[in-house]
Amino acid sequence: MELLSxxxxxxxxxxxxxxxxxxxxxxxxxxxxxxxxxxxxxxKHILVRHEQxxxxxxxxxxxxxxxxxxxxxxxxxxxTNAVTGIATAYMDSIPMVVLCGQVASHLIGEDAFxxxxxxxxxRPIVKHSFAIRHPSEIPGVLKKAYYLASTGRPGPVVxxxxxxxxxxxxxxxYVYPKKVKMRSYNPVTRGHTGQIKKAVELMLKAKRPVxxxxxxxxxxxxxDGLTDLVQTLGFPITTTLMGIGSYxxxxxxxxxxxxMHGSYESNxxxxxxxxxxxxxxxxxxxxxxxxxxxxxxxxIIHVDIDPSSVSKTVRADVPIVGPASSVIxxxxxxxxxxxxxxxxxxxxxxxxxxxxxxxxLGKLYEPSRSGEVxxxxxxxxxxCAVTRGEAYVATDVGQHQMxxxxxxxxxxxxxxxxxxxxxxxxxxxxAAMGIKQTYPDDDVICVTGEGSFxxxxxxxxTCKQYGIGxxxxxxxxxxxxxxxxxxxxxxxxxxxxxxxxxxxxxxxLTQAYGFTAITVSTLDELAPALERVFADKxxxxxxxxxxxxxxxxxxxxxxxxxxxxxxxSKTERT
Amino acid sequence: MRHIISILMENEPGxxxxxxxxxxxxxxxxxxxxxxxxxxxxxxxxxxxTVGDDRVVEQIxxxxxxxxxxxxxxxxxxxxxxERELMLVKVRAQGAARDEVKRTADVFRAQIVDVTPGxxxxxxxxxxxxxxxxxxAMAPVGILEVARTGVSGIARGDKVLTx
Numbered sequence: 001m002e003l004l005s006x007x008x009x010x011x012x013x014x015x016x017x018x019x020x021x022x023x024x025x026x027x028x029x030x031x032x033x034x035x036x037x038x039x040x041x042x043x044k045h046i047l048v049r050h051e052q053x054x055x056x057x058x059x060x061x062x063x064x065x066x067x068x069x070x071x072x073x074x075x076x077x078x079x080t081n082a083v084t085g086i087a088t089a090y091m092d093s094i095p096m097v098v099l100c101g102q103v104a105s106h107l108i109g110e111d112a113f114x115x116x117x118x119x120x121x122x123r124p125i126v127k128h129s130f131a132i133r134h135p136s137e138i139p140g141v142l143k144k145a146y147y148l149a150s151t152g153r154p155g156p157v158v159x160x161x162x163x164x165x166x167x168x169x170x171x172x173x174y175v176y177p178k179k180v181k182m183r184s185y186n187p188v189t190r191g192h193t194g195q196i197k198k199a200v201e202l203m204l205k206a207k208r209p210v211x212x213x214x215x216x217x218x219x220x221x222x223x224d225g226l227t228d229l230v231q232t233l234g235f236p237i238t239t240t241l242m243g244i245g246s247y248x249x250x251x252x253x254x255x256x257x258x259x260m261h262g263s264y265e266s267n268x269x270x271x272x273x274x275x276x277x278x279x280x281x282x283x284x285x286x287x288x289x290x291x292x293x294x295x296x297x298x299x300i301i302h303v304d305i306d307p308s309s310v311s312k313t314v315r316a317d318v319p320i321v322g323p324a325s326s327v328i329x330x331x332x333x334x335x336x337x338x339x340x341x342x343x344x345x346x347x348x349x350x351x352x353x354x355x356x357x358x359x360x361l362g363k364l365y366e367p368s369r370s371g372e373v374x375x376x377x378x379x380x381x382x383x384c385a386v387t388r389g390e391a392y393v394a395t396d397v398g399q400h401q402m403x404x405x406x407x408x409x410x411x412x413x414x415x416x417x418x419x420x421x422x423x424x425x426x427x428x429x430x431a432a433m434g435i436k437q438t439y440p441d442d443d444v445i446c447v448t449g450e451g452s453f454x455x456x457x458x459x460x461x462t463c464k465q466y467g468i469g470x471x472x473x474x475x476x477x478x479x480x481x482x483x484x485x486x487x488x489x490x491x492x493x494x495x496x497x498x499x500x501x502x503x504x505x506x507x508x509l510t511q512a513y514g515f516t517a518i519t520v521s522t523l524d525e526l527a528p529a530l531e532r533v534f535a536d537k538x539x540x541x542x543x544x545x546x547x548x549x550x551x552x553x554x555x556x557x558x559x560x561x562x563x564x565x566x567x568x569s570k571t572e573r574t
Numbered sequence: 575m576r577h578i579i580s581i582l583m584e585n586e587p588g589x590x591x592x593x594x595x596x597x598x599x600x601x602x603x604x605x606x607x608x609x610x611x612x613x614x615x616x617x618x619x620x621x622x623x624t625v626g627d628d629r630v631v632e633q634i635x636x637x638x639x640x641x642x643x644x645x646x647x648x649x650x651x652x653x654x655x656x657e658r659e660l661m662l663v664k665v666r667a668q669g670a671a672r673d674e675v676k677r678t679a680d681v682f683r684a685q686i687v688d689v690t691p692g693x694x695x696x697x698x699x700x701x702x703x704x705x706x707x708x709x710x711a712m713a714p715v716g717i718l719e720v721a722r723t724g725v726s727g728i729a730r731g732d733k734v735l736t737x
Contacts, residue, residue: 119588124599128642131588148642183737184584184645308636311629 004174006135007036007166010099013142015042016176019070021061021437022046023054027074028114029101032166037072046437046466049458051078053430055085056456059094060394060431061438064414066221068095068149069434075101075163076114080121084424086156087125091421092242093219095154097145102131104164119160127155132165136172143177152187153306154219188305191322191330199277199301199318200334206275207345208352209235212258212287213324215242215420216280216304222325223247223413226279229332234346236353238266240281242420245410250389255353259287260557261402264566264574265356267555270295271564272352279303280324283314284421293562303327360568364406368548373521376400376475376547380407383445383473386530391443392417392435396428396452399481402553404447426455432470433459441537445471450503451480460513460540469538477549478503485552489567510542521546576605577631578650578657578727580735581620581638585611589643593620596641602626602634606659606702606724617645617737623702623725646735654730660697660723661705662687666716667694675715682708693718701725 004012010033014022022045026034037045048054051073058069069089073082079100089096103112119129128148130141138161145157203209217226217239223246230237230253237247238258247254256263258270270276276298281287283302288294291313302309302316303324310319320327340346365377380403383391389409394417395401401418410416417435419427432446453474463470475481483498510517518541520529526545533541558565558573567573583589590609597604602624609620624634631649638644650657667675668691675694679686684698698708702725709720729735 120591123588123592123595129588182642185642306640308633308640312633315629 002174003171005032005036005166005168005171006132006138006161007032007168009135009138009172009174010142010161010166011036011040011043012174013139013176014070015040017142017146019043021058021434022070022072023048023057023434024072025051025054025074025078027078027101029075029103029163030072030078032163032168033072033099033101033161035168036166045072047462048430049461050456051081052085052426053433053456053459053462055082055089055096055098056424056427056430057434058096059085059089059427060417060434062089062094062096063417063431064392064435065438066219066414068097068146068154071096071098073098073100074114075103075118076116078114079118080116083122083125084426086122086158088419088422088424088427089156090125090127092215092419093154094156095150096156097142097149098156098158100158100160102160102162105162106164108162119158122158125156126158127153129158129160131160132162135165135170138165139174139177143180144182147180148185152185188322189326191303191320191327193330195318195320196327196330197334199320200331202275202299202301202318203233203277203331203335204338205341207342208273208349209233209275209277209346210255210269210273211235211237211277211279212240212270212281213237213243213246213279214240214281217243217246217324218280218413220280220305220324222280222328225325225328225332229328229335232332232335233340235277236269236350238262238269240284240287240420241405241418243281244405244416245413248411249409250411257405258563259284260289261406261553261555263406264360264555264568265353267557267563267566268356269353271562273298276300278316279328280305282309282312285313288313289557289563289565290560295563363569365551365554368523370524371522374523374526374545374547376403376477376551377407378523379473379475379526379545379547380404380447382526382530383447384408386534387443387445391415391445392432392439393445393447394418394428394432394435395446396448397423397425398449398452399477399485399551399553400447400449400452400475402482403475425452428452429456429470429472430459433463433468436468436470437466440469443471443534443537445473447473447475449481450474450476450478450500454504457509460510460515463540464513464515467538469536469540471533472540472542474506474542474544475547476503476544477547477551479549481549481551482553484549488552506542506544515540515542517542517544519544519546575627576623576625576651578621578623578655578725579635579638579647580650580727581622581647582612582617582645582735582737583620583641584643584645585616585618586643589618590620592641592643593622593638596637597622597624600633600637602630606722608724608726621724621726645737648729648735650727650729653733655727656730657701657725657727658699659702659705659725660699661708662721663696663698663709663712663717664719665694665696665712666692666718668692671715675712678708678711682711684708
């Protein structure tokens, strides 16, 4: 029998759980835990410069490894600073465990120094939360926290730890709980076979089918199965922003991603389809546009692990509650050896889709002319070419995020990392940091804008401390591009607060941390600059790209319209 | 339509706030709410009445089920059920009204549980419509205070909400 203090139990548990990295920031209520971490060397702690960055870095780690990210912060402001990152993870169903220091039990409720009811504050943005009431609970509660965070529909779990629970003087028995059982939590492990059969019958009979798949496929590591199923059937597939890469985008059956700024052909295909096969996607408002006009002729098969996602916004004809991977595998075995009822109809459908594809070919944007300021789209295309489409790309939020999603082609899952649900500016840089640390020999890019970057630019200091060689591509249009675009479209170009008049000199800024910055503004300068950026995998380089501030993201859904109602450029619409 | 949802949940601190928070967060409405531990001390039973169309109620039950602290739940209005609410009413009972209050209480099978020279405190049990009717009947006399428990309910017949 081993007697450990609460703090040592936490450190030991994290080792036993196989946690590689903790992203965090110390403070009074967490000091016993920090001391315990200091006295071990298995779990590596990364000191960020703001707690929000800790959550985003852990999030980037989780999104690319599939394992829960771990965050450690102190009470009060430490914990409240983490809130945006917790909400970001919650909206995108990312597994994360956030350990929060808390004031000592006898002070709780007394408005003590650095006291916040963080369990209360985070209640609507966590999968679950725990407050430790006795040190002996620590191993069991932490095991439950990791179990809840990473199973079923994943999500963040907060554990509130009053300081006296970790006191070094009080020791209790420690045993690593190998198993966990909770009577009130039994995530489904497979879909209903009858429903899956029904779904497959519809799939075989469909004339104009389309797969619509999302983050659930990525989270459940079901990409290979999905690719197999889609290719066996020969159907077109579109993914959500969160599902990017779960089916190879370079394959001809891929229509790209759909929704507000999705590809023309994917939105057209969705509108005209007679069968939507939705897997791990949640019919989000950024996808559906006006739900009352959504896909008028479609029957809907909806596979999701979360029953509350099914028939939430759009009624499913064949609801299937289950994990993407097992449902897909069952579908594959049912489809095997069967023929689709009307191959001619499917051929016609493909012809129609090819027609849509051709309509927009070469018209997506107007490239810059020689010597003119760069278009953001061509920067991303060049970025994709120079990294052969194999980099990890974390983005911030805004126009640059959409351009990165549109013009970087992903053939693998877990490569495009973006705050899809919450749309958190400031997400990209710390997320990229978390990824680069885990994959030091891969190219890890943060595609950002000068607005988003300034929300988390203090993390340059963290990169300096740990030698994290993230490549920062700053699409600098000296304005909050997406806000400006909406103001152009909806507010007669009254650019209220969307213009940034006093940007820092990014050269001096990055130099202050010992890094290199390069500025480019034309196509001729871009190629050599990119070569320099990617010359050394382990060097952080900041590429400040001056881009056309008047550029808009297209296609763009017409508000309150159907899937096919899109603006295609400043002058064209469907 | 009005629904009565009965929930078995872990008798843990914070569990109630998760349920109540969910209703606020998802823009669902709560008409009444009552909660107490069951014969198994580790479980609480919470009964909530809410109004919404089938789609909304489906979402409510799905989201409730998703809460980790919720062990099991049932929408009692889906089948035959017994529904009860307890109300304590303090009414003015002076002069002629004193007898009138007593008579009305008898009609409703209510009991007078406390008496002062000018007041009666009446206890009445029943479904919500009966309690509403009693309040209406007492209104002309002068109601001073009303305390209602909110609806509690249980399925009729062999159906049991248990682990």
